[in-house]
Amino acid sequence: MTASTGRTLWITGGGSGMGRATALAAAARGWNVAISGRRAEPLTTLAAEITAAGGTAFAVPLDVRDHAAITATARAVTDRFGRLDALVLAAGQNSPRRRWEDQTMAEFESILGTNLTAVAAVIDAALPALRERGGTVIAISSYAGWTHQGGAGVAYSASKTAVSSLIRTLNQQEATHGVRACHLCPGDVATDFLQQRPEVPDAAARAVMLSPEDIARTVSFVLDSPPHVRIDELVVSPVSQA
Ligand SMILES: NC(=O)c1ccc[n+]([C@@H]2O[C@H](COP(=O)([O-])OP(=O)(O)OC[C@H]3O[C@@H](n4cnc5c(N)ncnc54)[C@H](OP(=O)(O)O)[C@@H]3O)[C@@H](O)[C@H]2O)c1
Structure with a gap:
């Protein structure tokens, strides 16, 4: 574990899957990590694991569909660490009911609220602090946001496609403050997220998917690129993906 560099990363969806792997990898490289998600227990367990290994972690439960709570959490993170250098936006939602014939508008709004509006809201709340540091934003989008x-x-599909647009406008308008953003589009990754598929993949199917650690390695590459380097978009696939 590298000693703290003071650099601070806030991860939404930090308690599981790619967000969790990203938190562990970043903390090992000396980042202070703030981790958010709705369930407190995975966050406190992960924070304890990072702290026991000599890192610095701050568990901040948050439902990203609650915009007032986003504002309060952004303040709590900057109060705790005195700065904010990067965001990894991994909180996400899908549903087994994916077709016009079986979706509900309530679920549609929740998915858009989690995958799209919350991405904008967290960036909006964090931007003043990110501008001070020339910060980095990584939105964990999807193959579905790429093609x-x-x-x-x-x-x-609608939510992740629109994340691409958010990232492009962010890069276009905030480059003057040194802010850079990446639209990161993973293919299949073996995480709990697969439970939301209409047909849940079995162990053999999961074995040939990417791991959360594969995505954490990619996030590390983007985060640790020199400040003048922007990785606008990355697509990361398991070799097995059709
Ligand atoms: N797995 C894949 O094949 C795959 C492929 C491409 C893209 N993605 C994207 O990757 C991202 C990370 O997913 P994952 O695969 O790592 O699965 P995951 O382990 O299920 O992670 C999703 C995270 O989002 C959090 N979350 C969901 N709704 C939230 C809300 N309203 N407020 C705050 N946090 C919320 C969950 O925590 P709580 O339940 O505690 O809130 C969970 O930690 C998602 O955006 C997903 O769309 C996944």
Whole structure:
């Protein structure tokens, strides 16, 4: 574990999957990590694991569909560490009901609220601090945000496609403050997220997918690139993916 560099990373969806792996990898490289998600227990367990290994972690439960709570959490993170250098936006939602014939508008709004509006809201709350540091934003989008995926779902596809647009406007408008952003589009990753598929992949299917650690390694590459280097978009696939 590298001693703290003072650099601070806030991760939404930090308690599991890619967000969790990213937190562990960043903390090992000396980043202070703030981790958010709805469930407190995975966050406190992960924070304890990072602290026991000599790192610095701050568990901040948050439902990203609650915009007032986002503002309060951004303040709590900057109060705790005195700075904010980067965001990894990994909180995400899908549903097994992915077709016009079985989706509900309530679920549609929740998916858009989690995958799209919350991405904008967290960036909006964090931008003043990010501008001070020339910060980095990494949105964990999806293959479905890169190119159309027929099975990804009406709401999910719409939300992730629009994340690409958010990242492009961020890069276009905030480069003057040294802010840089990456639209990161993973293919299949073996995480709990697969439980939301209409047909949940079995162990053999998961074995050939990417691991959360594969994505954490990619995030590390983007985060640790020199400040003048922007990685606008990255697509990361398991070799097995059709
Ligand atoms: N797995 C894949 O194949 C795959 C492929 C491409 C893209 N992605 C994207 O990758 C991202 C990370 O997913 P993952 O695969 O690592 O799965 P995951 O382990 O299920 O992670 C999703 C995280 O989002 C959090 N979350 C969900 N709704 C939230 C809310 N309203 N407020 C705050 N946090 C919320 C969850 O924590 P709580 O339940 O505690 O809130 C969880 O930690 C997602 O955005 C997903 O769309 C996944």
